[in-house]
Structure formats: structure tokens, C-alpha cells
Amino acid sequence: MKQNKLVLREWMTHIIMILLGTIMLYPLIWMFFSSFKTNQEIFGGVNLLPKEPVWDTYIKGWRGTGQITYLTFYKNTFLLIVPTVLFTVISSALVAYGFARFKFRFKKILFMLMISTLMLPNAVLIIPRYLLYNKFGWLNTYLPFIVPALCACYPFFIYMIIQFFRGLPKDFDEAATIDGCNTFQVFAKILIPLCKPALFSAAIFQFIWTWNDFFNSLIYINSVKKFPIVLALRMSLDATSASNWNQVLAMSVVSLLPGTILFFSAQKYFVEGITSAGVKG
Amino acid sequence: MKIKKGKKSRRENVGYLYILPWIFGFLVFQLYPLVSSLYYSFTDFSITNIPVFIGLKNYIDMFTKDPLFYKSLMNTLKYVLMSVPLKIITALLVAVILNQKIKGINFYRTIYYIPSIFGGSVAIAILWRFLFMDSGLVNRCLAIFKIPGVQWLSNPKVALFTLSLLSVWQFGSSMVLFLAALKQVPEDLYEAARIDGGSWIRIFFSITIPMITPVLFFNILMQLVNAFQDFTGAFVITNGGPLNSTYLFALKLYDEAFSYYKMGYASALSWVLFIMIIAFTAVFFKFSDTLTYYEDGGDY
Numbered sequence: 001m002k003q004n005k006l007v008l009r010e011w012m013t014h015i016i017m018i019l020l021g022t023i024m025l026y027p028l029i030w031m032f033f034s035s036f037k038t039n040q041e042i043f044g045g046v047n048l049l050p051k052e053p054v055w056d057t058y059i060k061g062w063r064g065t066g067q068i069t070y071l072t073f074y075k076n077t078f079l080l081i082v083p084t085v086l087f088t089v090i091s092s093a094l095v096a097y098g099f100a101r102f103k104f105r106f107k108k109i110l111f112m113l114m115i116s117t118l119m120l121p122n123a124v125l126i127i128p129r130y131l132l133y134n135k136f137g138w139l140n141t142y143l144p145f146i147v148p149a150l151c152a153c154y155p156f157f158i159y160m161i162i163q164f165f166r167g168l169p170k171d172f173d174e175a176a177t178i179d180g181c182n183t184f185q186v187f188a189k190i191l192i193p194l195c196k197p198a199l200f201s202a203a204i205f206q207f208i209w210t211w212n213d214f215f216n217s218l219i220y221i222n223s224v225k226k227f228p229i230v231l232a233l234r235m236s237l238d239a240t241s242a243s244n245w246n247q248v249l250a251m252s253v254v255s256l257l258p259g260t261i262l263f264f265s266a267q268k269y270f271v272e273g274i275t276s277a278g279v280k281g
Numbered sequence: 282m283k284i285k286k287g288k289k290s291r292r293e294n295v296g297y298l299y300i301l302p303w304i305f306g307f308l309v310f311q312l313y314p315l316v317s318s319l320y321y322s323f324t325d326f327s328i329t330n331i332p333v334f335i336g337l338k339n340y341i342d343m344f345t346k347d348p349l350f351y352k353s354l355m356n357t358l359k360y361v362l363m364s365v366p367l368k369i370i371t372a373l374l375v376a377v378i379l380n381q382k383i384k385g386i387n388f389y390r391t392i393y394y395i396p397s398i399f400g401g402s403v404a405i406a407i408l409w410r411f412l413f414m415d416s417g418l419v420n421r422c423l424a425i426f427k428i429p430g431v432q433w434l435s436n437p438k439v440a441l442f443t444l445s446l447l448s449v450w451q452f453g454s455s456m457v458l459f460l461a462a463l464k465q466v467p468e469d470l471y472e473a474a475r476i477d478g479g480s481w482i483r484i485f486f487s488i489t490i491p492m493i494t495p496v497l498f499f500n501i502l503m504q505l506v507n508a509f510q511d512f513t514g515a516f517v518i519t520n521g522g523p524l525n526s527t528y529l530f531a532l533k534l535y536d537e538a539f540s541y542y543k544m545g546y547a548s549a550l551s552w553v554l555f556i557m558i559i560a561f562t563a564v565f566f567k568f569s570d571t572l573t574y575y576e577d578g579g580d581y
Contacts, residue, residue, distance in 0.1 A: 095303040102296025128314035151306025212402040252404035
């Protein structure tokens with residue numbers, strides 16, 4: 001009797017969870033199938049599959065403005081993201097190593113400062129930063145993204161990697177030091193290989209966040225030639241005549257693709273990344 | 282002894298060497314902007330002229346001459362108070378359900394996390410527009426059940442709520458954090474409570490919640506800071522409308538700074554936002570001091 005009740009309860013849980021999951025994912029699935037629909041169908045009817053599929057929405061949408069195709073927008077996005085991600089990981093790991101493995105004066109204060117910048121809203125920095133980049137001649141380039149990455153301006157990742165370092169026994173460092181490694185060799189040869197999962201998580205999150213970042217792109221990039229994909233999408237939304245909404249949806253799907261692929265191929269790093277930085281916080 | 286001391290201080294300097302990139306970044310990209318935006322907030326400064334000190338005029342103007350400031354402030358407060366609690370409660374509830382030892386937790390966790398990977402992306406904002414426009418998918422689905430449609434985006438009383446839904450939909454990362462915290466609550470605590478005959482509601486409030494308060498607060502705080510600055514949804518989906526009902530503070534800030542180039546006034550706005558976030562945080566920490574249970578006393 002009690003066994004039956006437990007089984008029933010488990011089934012109820014599954015039903016609720018699946019229902020909720022369906023509601024949550026349906027919009028995304030609908031978006032994918034609607035990118036093959038005609039306009040009338042997008043705005044009428046609730047069926048998921050297109051009745052008269054339009055196959056060329058992706059090809060037509062990809063042409064972008066005519067002069068500039070989504071190939072350029074994609075290329076721009078990667079030109080912006082790849083160095084940003086790479087430098088974020090390298091600089092954050094170096095700084096995390098400094099905080100996690102060395103004693104120095106004012107370390108506690110500096111650490112607190114670093115953590116408190118987690119709470120510093122971007123909105124209060126954006127105007128002076130914009131003016132600064134304007135003075136440096138960095139506007140309409142990707143440097144406003146890349147240089148702060150080089151300077152470890154992402155405390156979230158530093159903290160995440162520090163947490164990981166703290167989990168690694170100091171015996172490793174000491175053994176390597178006795179073997180004649182200097183501090184940098186200890187870092188590069190011993191610790192980096194051990195903390196690959198944390199670095200990987202940091203890279204993935206930075207990739208996704210930079211990919212989705214609309215506000216900063218909107219402010220710093222102003223020529224269509226240099227638009228990353230988020231700005232191109234928004235432009236298509238403004239420029240679209242009433243007839244090709246399916247192309248807008250098609251390009252939206254295209255823009256979500258890299259994140260989705262990354263998520264499914266590196267799922268465990270997502271979970272590990274979030275939890276390592278958050279749980280002890 | 283002397284040698285040892287020398288060695289030690291060299292090791293100290295090495296520590297500084299490693300955190301040097303951050304020190305530089307902090308000074309140039311965080312501290313300098315913070316201080317100068319405070320200074321700009323007391324100046325009349327468009328991008329073409331040099332800043333002219335005008336004291337508190339920007340702040341006074343904003344409270345006396347700028348109805349849109351009030352509007353955006355109230356909108357943002359409403360938005361924060363709607364989206365953050367809803368999101369946190371959803372994330373916590375789902376996490377608690379998933380924490381039962383049932384099959385397929387990883388599968389569900391994956392499914393619920395998917396919306397979160399798209400964050401504030403423009404594509405999702407576009408999708409939201411298609412879903413919630415008057416003839417959008419949501420209203421068409423409601424029509425099947427003979428429920429009259431709602432003007433999700435064109436009714437000024439509803440539009441802000443529709444934008445909050447977008448934020449709630451992305452409860453995934455909070456949920457993952459809750460789930461990890463829940464897993465660390467020792468099983469024997471629950472067992473002891475069950476033996477004492479505690480109902481599950483009682484157990485939830487007197488064991489689960491106190492044991493995960495650090496994560497709960499971390500989540501709420503992070504969501505607060507983000508919600509105060511949300512921009513993409515309001516900008517792309519409704520562009521502040523209808524009747525400025527979704528004109529969030531971040532939009533106001535963007536308009537003043539980058540449409541009208543009133544950098545001084547916009548800096549003052551950004552400081553009001555900052556002070557608001559600090560105030561919320563301070564109230565929060567006051568709470569958390571009395572409620573939080575730290576098992577390890579908290580290193581650092």
C-alpha cells in the first residue's frame with residue numbers, strides 16, 4: 001500500500017515535470033518550425049509543423065542587407081569573442097593563482113575589493129568607459145571587449161577559479177618547487193592541467209555571455225560592416241518589410257545555434273561552473 | 282634568518298606580479314570610471330563641451346523637472362519586485378522537486394536550463410514579441426480553450442509583466458545553484474525531523490531554507506543587480522512602450538547618454554541606480570546576518 005503510494009507520487013512528479021518542460025521549450029521549438037512557415041501561418045493557426053514549408057528562408061535571410069551577409073556578421077562575432085574569451089581565461093587564471101597561492105600585504109583588502117566589484121553595476125561605469133574608449137579611438141572596434149578581458153575585469157571568473165584552486169592540495173606545489181620549478185612553472189605545468197574543468201567552464205560562460213551581450217555591442221559598435229550578430233538581428237527587425245518575418249525567425253535560430261551546440265556538447269561544465277562559484281558564496 | 286626574510290618578501294612580490302593584470306584593470310576600467318562618473322554627475326557635460334561643474338543641479342532636475350525619470354524609476358522597481366521573487370520561487374520549487382530521488386533528474390535539469398543559456402539575446406526578445414503580440418501564439422492557444430486573448434504587449438497594465446515572464450522563464454542558473462546547495466544538506470537532518478513527525482512544509486521552512494540561506498541570498502542578490510539593469514527585453518520587444526509602461530531605467534539611461542549625449546545628467550542617473558542597488562543590498566545583508574547559517578564559518 002505504502003509502496004503504491006510512493007510509485008504514484010513519483011509518477012505525478014514526472015508528469016508535472018514533463019508538462020512544465022514542454023511549456024518551457026515549446027516556444028523554442030515553435031520558433032524553429034515557424035522559420036519554415038509562410039507569413040500567414042506564422043500569425044495564424046497553432047499547428048507546429050508548417051503546412052506549406054518555405055525552404056529558402058535561411059538562404060534568403062543569410063543574405064542580410066544585400067551588401068553585407070550574415071557570413072560577415074558571424075565572422076565579426078567570432079573576431080570579437082575568441083580573443084575576449086581567451087584573454088579572460090588566461091588573465092583570470094593568473095590572478096586567481098596570485099590570490100589562492102601567495103601571501104602578500106593587503107591581500108585581504110584586495111580580495112574584498114575584487115569580490116565587491118561583482119556587485120558593481122555596468123550601468124554606472126558605462127559612460128566614463130565610453131568616453132575613455134572614445135579618447136583612445138577604440139569605438140567601433142572590438143578593443144572595448146578585448147582589453148578589459150586582458151585585464152581580468154571579470155571577478156566572477158577569478159572567484160570561480162580561486163575556489164577551484166583552493167580545492168587542490170598545496171602539496172603539489174611544494175613537491176614541484178622542491179623539484180626546482182619556479183612559481184610560474186608550478187602554475188603552468190602543475191595547476192593549469194589540474195584545473196582544466198574550471199577554465200573550460202569560464203571559457204564557456206564567457207563565450208555565451210559575450211555572444212548574447214547586446215547592450216555593450218549597441219554602444220560601442222556603430223558601423224554595419226562591424227556588427228556582431230546581435231546587432232544584425234536587431235537591424236533586421238527594424239528593417240523588415242511585412243513580408244519576410246520567416247527570415248527574421250530563421251536568422252534568430254541561426255544566432256542561437258552556437259550556444260545550443262556548446263551547451264549540449266559541454267553540459268557538465270555548465271553545471272560545474274555555476275555551482276563552483278556559487279555554492280560557497 | 283635574514284635570508285629567509287628576503288626570500289619571503291620576494292615571494293610577496295611574486296604574488297603582486299600575478300594579480301597585476303587585475304590591479305591595472307581595476308584601476309583603469311572600474312575605479313576610474315566609478316569616480317569619474319560620480320564627478321560627471323555634478324556637471325553639465327555633453328560630449329562636445331568640457332564638463333562644467335553645476336553642483337546638485339542634475340539631481341534636482343531629475344526629481345523636479347523630469348516626469349520620465351519618475352516613470353522609469355517606478356517601472357524598474359515594479360519590474361524588479363515582480364521578476365526577482367517570481368524567478369527565485371520558481372527556481373527553488375523546481376529544485377526542491379528535482380532533489381527528490383527520482384529518475385531522470387539530469388534530464389530535467391538540462392531541459393529547464395536551456396532557456397537560461399540564451400540570456401538577454403536579441404533572438405529571444407524577437408521570439409517573445411512573436412509569442413505575445415495580439416495575434417501571437419499565446420493568444421491563439423488561449424483561443425482554443427475559449428479563453429479571451431490578453432493584450433500582453435499592447436496593454437500598458439500588462440506589458441511589464443510580460444517582460445518579467447521572459448526573465449522568469451530563465452530561472453535555470455538559479456535552479457542549478459539551489460540544486461547543488463540542496464544536495465549538501467545532510468540527509469540525517471531530514472530523517473531526524475521526520476522521526477520527530479515534522480510535516481514537509483515545516484521541514485522545508487525550518488531545515489531546508491536555513492541550510493541553504495547563503496545560496497538563497499547569493500541568488501537573490503545577483504538577480505537583483507541584474508534585474509535593475511535589464512535592457513534588451515524592454516528595448517527590443519516593446520521599446521519602452523506602450524505609454525512608456527516598459528520604459529525601464531536602463532532605457533532612460535541609454536537615451537540620455539547615447540541618444541541625447543547628456544553625459545552629466547546620465548551619470549547622475551546611473552548613480553541613482555547604483556545607490557538604489559546598494560540600498561537594496563544593504564537591507565538584504567542586514568537580513569542575511571540574522572538568518573544565515575554558515576557551517577564552515579566562512580574562510581577569507
